[in-house]
């Protein structure tokens with residue numbers, strides 16, 4: 001065995017101190033103090049000495065972060081102190097109720113001097129770390145709160161977890177808890193890499209963290225660059241700390257990464273302000289936060305309030321509306337839309353999602369349904385697709401109910417009983433019976449909608465009444481309704497009937513472009529309808545043009561052209577046009593509405609706009625109308641295809657994305673100047 005001379009021992013100590021300092025500056029302070037290459041040289045020197053003098057190796061040496069691969073599964077170990085979960089509040093009202101609850105228990109009359117600590121709720125995996133005489137000896141997962149898995153080997157690879165506490169006066173045993181998480185850029189990098197080797201991507205950073213922590217090979221964990229925010233501390237008996245705020249300070253001084261956005265709040269009002277601020281600001285953070293953890297600051301008060309079976313009474317998680325939730329499918333129905341498209345829809349146990357309570361989610365079409373393999377009774381993950389309609393994202397196959405079968409699409413229309421068809425090469429199944437009541441109802445809802453004929457008061461409920469009672473068999477029938485024949489129906493009063501008839505009559509003034517959109521021709525959205533109306537100034541003209549000349553219009557492709565051509569060749573539709581003309585619907589353009597200078601039209605024509613934030617004077621729909629009138633398109637989210645972002649106050653995430661993608665920005669004033 002080699003003799004270790006004191007100089008070498010001293011060099012090793014110095015090297016470790018230097019490397020630890022550099023590590024802390026890099027991973028915790030995010031403020032590197034030495035070049036990477038210098039760090040590598042020092043690290044290699046230490047590694048060399050240690051390999052020549054193995055007796056000098058200590059577990060807290062920076063070279064000892066990445067251990068050997070485990071040969072078997074992780075061992076479960078009971079937690080010294082159970083890891084409680086947090087009660088959730090989904091609204092400010094629930095937060096207020098929590099305050100009332102703890103106050104009535106504690107007997108607070110005047111709560112002026114009671115502080116709250118607000119911390120961001122990091123979406124990762126909780127870890128419990130044990131330090132003995134200042135050295136990290138154990139790292140456990142949360143597990144079920146009573147027992148966790150011993151993942152010490154993996155925990156040691158996380159650079160923001162010190163292997164050794166910084167202060168000498170640390171007590172014999174200290175337990176520290178916090179959240180391991182994966183920064184978003186690391187998450188993306190990891191998924192790209194997985195894609196390259198044909199491994200399925202992780203659904204979200206939380207799954208990626210959980211999956212990583214349970215890797216048997218610490219080398220794999222080491223490559224994934226997990227991080228850790230410390231948030232609680234359990235010191236033995238003679239704990240000199242009095243509050244959560246002091247604990248966070250203590251943790252920081254011991255070398256842990258403590259989330260810098262914590263805040264001491266003297267009132268619930270301050271908590272609410274913190275929550276509101278981070279609702280948008282959290283999207284700029286490099287990691288995912290799904291809420292705010294509110295804790296009573298004072299330990300004496302915490303102790304007095306204690307715990308329920310599951311939660312501390314002195315803390316609560318105030319959650320931001322989830323973009324994904326889990327629920328159970330109670331039933332599956334099919335919905336027949338105005339084009340006859342049949343969409344399977346899951347009816348679910350109500351669940352919070354994106355700020356609302358959701359009861360239905362789309363299963364899209366037959367193929368998607370098969371791919372999901374959904375059974376009634378299944379546990380499913382749902383999410384908000386785009387802006388409004390929730391969709392079933394995933395089924396948890398392990399939780400299929402016993403003896404259940406995959407749901408199968410019906411062969412016949414649930415509305416009219418006719419056979420459903422799926423045209424070759426299409427994803428959508430349709431009811432093609434021309435007089436299917438569901439199709440008629442959908443067409444009427446569309447005709448009355450805001451961007452079409454905009455008939456106030458003509459909603460789905462009244463449409464169902466009118467159709468079911470045979471008063472309306474076609475769109476044109478709406479214009480023959482009278483207050484007298486409407487009041488023969490249950491639940492329709494004289495005043496309501498008069499107003500509705502007036503609104504229907506008023507819609508005769510709507511311009512040709514809106515009428516064209518209202519006809520509900522497949523693929524003809526409101527923007528395409530405007531483009532078409534600008535080029536073909538009457539229904540009569542449109543009904544005579546060829547597919548070729550239709551598709552020569554900029555922005556109208558072959559698919560749209562064919563659909564329009566086919567529509568005008570169905571006798572039922574030409575009859576409808578004739579009848580609409582008879583009742584006085586605008587089926588022609590009044591010329592002055594399309595006269596604009598060429599250059600301004602050029603600016604707007606077919607450009608894609610996105611609107612963000614609150615505009616100083618215009619409502620969003622007004623701004624949208626103005627842009628579309630000039631031939632522009634307005635979409636909901638910023639992408640590489642966006643030409644302009646119209647910005648208002650608090651532009652938020654869209655503004656951030658637009659800056660990254662270098663999208664042109666436009667203010668309301670600039671927009672109005674252009675239109676003058």
Ligand code: IVH
Pocket residue numbers: 084085086119120121122123124125126142179231232293312315317
């Ligand atoms: S305190 C008894 N603080 O949220 C106190 N938890 O929903 C329990 N979490 O299991 C935890 N950020 O994994 C606390 N700043 C934070 C947190 C936090 C994330 C997680 C933690 C916990 C879960 C409860």
